[in-house]
Amino acid sequence: MRFNEKELISLSRQPSERAAELGMRGPKKGDVVKRRLVKLVVNFLFYFRTDEEEPQGALLLEQCRVEREDSLAFSITFLDEAERKYLFECDSQEQCQEWIDSIIKASYEFMRKNLIFYRTEIHRLTGKDPLEQYGIEDETRFQVTSGLQLMPKDI
Amino acid sequence: MKITGKILTHFQSCSSPVDKEGYLYKKGERNTSYQKRWFMLKANLLFYKDRPNHRDLLGVIVLEGCSVQLCESEEQFAFSLVWSGEPGLRTYKLAAEDQPSQESWIRALLSANHGYLATLVMDLEKQYKEAMKAFPGDPSQQSTLAGPNTERPTQSLIWLNSGTAALSQYLGPSVGAGHNFSTNEMLQVPPISSKPTNKRSPKLWPKRNANVVPINVPSPPQGEWSVTGSGPKVEFSELHEDFGKEVKELIADWLRRGQKDVIQEEDLIDFG
Numbered sequence: 001m002r003f004n005e006k007e008l009i010s011l012s013r014q015p016s017e018r019a020a021e022l023g024m025r026g027p028k029k030g031d032v033v034k035r036r037l038v039k040l041v042v043n044f045l046f047y048f049r050t051d052e053e054e055p056q057g058a059l060l061l062e063q064c065r066v067e068r069e070d071s072l073a074f075s076i077t078f079l080d081e082a083e084r085k086y087l088f089e090c091d092s093q094e095q096c097q098e099w100i101d102s103i104i105k106a107s108y109e110f111m112r113k114n115l116i117f118y119r120t121e122i123h124r125l126t127g128k129d130p131l132e133q134y135g136i137e138d139e140t141r142f143q144v145t146s147g148l149q150l151m152p153k154d155i
Numbered sequence: 156m157k158i159t160g161k162i163l164t165h166f167q168s169c170s171s172p173v174d175k176e177g178y179l180y181k182k183g184e185r186n187t188s189y190q191k192r193w194f195m196l197k198a199n200l201l202f203y204k205d206r207p208n209h210r211d212l213l214g215v216i217v218l219e220g221c222s223v224q225l226c227e228s229e230e231q232f233a234f235s236l237v238w239s240g241e242p243g244l245r246t247y248k249l250a251a252e253d254q255p256s257q258e259s260w261i262r263a264l265l266s267a268n269h270g271y272l273a274t275l276v277m278d279l280e281k282q283y284k285e286a287m288k289a290f291p292g293d294p295s296q297q298s299t300l301a302g303p304n305t306e307r308p309t310q311s312l313i314w315l316n317s318g319t320a321a322l323s324q325y326l327g328p329s330v331g332a333g334h335n336f337s338t339n340e341m342l343q344v345p346p347i348s349s350k351p352t353n354k355r356s357p358k359l360w361p362k363r364n365a366n367v368v369p370i371n372v373p374s375p376p377q378g379e380w381s382v383t384g385s386g387p388k389v390e391f392s393e394l395h396e397d398f399g400k401e402v403k404e405l406i407a408d409w410l411r412r413g414q415k416d417v418i419q420e421e422d423l424i425d426f427g
Contacts, residue, residue, distance in 0.1 A: 001163065001213070001214055001215060002213065002214030002215070003158060003163070003214060003216070003217065004215075004216050004217055004238075004247075005156060005158075006238075006243060006244055006245065007217060007219075007220060007221070007238045007244055007245070008156065008158070008217050010238065010240055010244060011217065012156075014220070042268075042269035043198070043199070043269060044217075055156050056156065056157060057158065057159075058156060058157070058158050059159070060162055060166060060200075062166045062198065063162075063171075078159070078161075078162050078165070079161070079162070079165050084159075084161075108272065109171055109198070111269075111272050112171075112198075112272065114276050115272070115275060115276050115279055118279035118282070118283045119279060121283055121286070122279065125286040125290045126286050126289075130279055130282050134275075134391070134395040135395075136266075136395075140174055141172060
């Protein structure tokens with residue numbers, strides 16, 4: 001599948017929400033923990049071999065599960081498959097928690113769900129749909145779906 | 156750079172809604188003819204394949220850091236996605252089937268970026284808190300929707316607070332008819348900003364406010380969201396109004412130009 005690689009690499013050079021050197025272990029059997037510069041930019045997690053300009057890889061932070069693994073580590077799992085579970089080791093418990101929260105916050109899906117929550121609540125409290133003033137109330141991506149349950153760990 | 160196709164494919168086909176889809180013509184890189192493709196916009200990603208019923212995705216375009224522009228083209232209803240932050244970045248040339256489709260796609264692509272949604276959510280969060288203050292209700296009246304913080308109530312709205320939506324932070328790709336208008340120009344109104352704003356070189360990237368509030372701290376009192384000196388607040392309403400106006404004016408102007416067949420230098424947006 002083609003993608004705009006150069007432009008994505010350029011994105012990896014932009015100011016990030018959070019960046020740090022962490023221990024990182026890939027999803028495949030036999031993968032070991034390696035030090036990587038991990039950088040969160042919008043809903044992408046880039047990882048660089050230390051001192052390399054171009055990222056080694058990029059992870060799209062959508063439809064994934066972020067979990068605390070132990071006091072210093074967290075993991076990101078894609079497609080609910082163990083073979084797609086990335087592990088990250090931090091230097092402190094606080095750092096670990098901060099990364100988890102930042103990654104969850106960064107997800108487009110998470111933002112969209114929050115938007116729908118606020119929209120519904122504002123409408124309930126004030127009787128007005130806050131999106132109407134912007135003329136975007138009919139956009140598909142902002143529609144309220146019934147039975148919306150947001151599990152903080154699942155993005 | 157490695158990117159897992161399966162993860163992207165899964166995201167495209169999973170149950171969350173496609174924000175917009177339809178046929179567009181895409182100019183090839185080597186083969187310079189326009190090819191008809193089925194496009195699907197989801198979040199800040201624009202996927203494309205041959206036909207809607209075909210399973211395999213041909214490609215994806217990550218919509219961060221680009222501007223949306225009307226462009227000169229032998230094709231009607233053409234527009235382009237332009238990356239220009241550094242040398243060597245490309246431009247995708249696309250064309251819609253008719254004018255309404257062109258306008259609709261331009262609008263959608265302009266607001267697909269992460270920063271737009273982040274700013275909108277921050278705006279609604281503010282309105283929500285104001286509404287909660289104005290209408291303190293019986294907590295049991297709370298909506299049956301699970302809020303964003305089912306498991307960590309004390310952290311409630313702090314998660315979404317990453318500082319003020321400063322002028323330089325909001326980044327929407329701009330629409331220009333041959334000109335690259337930066338939304339910074341559009342928002343350059345308040346003189347309070349200590350930050351110099353680039354006039355013509357569009358700041359394509361949002362300056363992320365790294366001032367993420369620590370999770371275990373009680374939320375600051377109303378209205379005291381920390382400012383890290385990155386510029387004056389932007390009201391999403393202003394942003395949005397300007398957007399809508401800009402798109403309409405550009406398209407109207409483009410149509411006029413097409414009829415007159417004369418290129419005129421003019422300011423499309425009057426900032427007063």
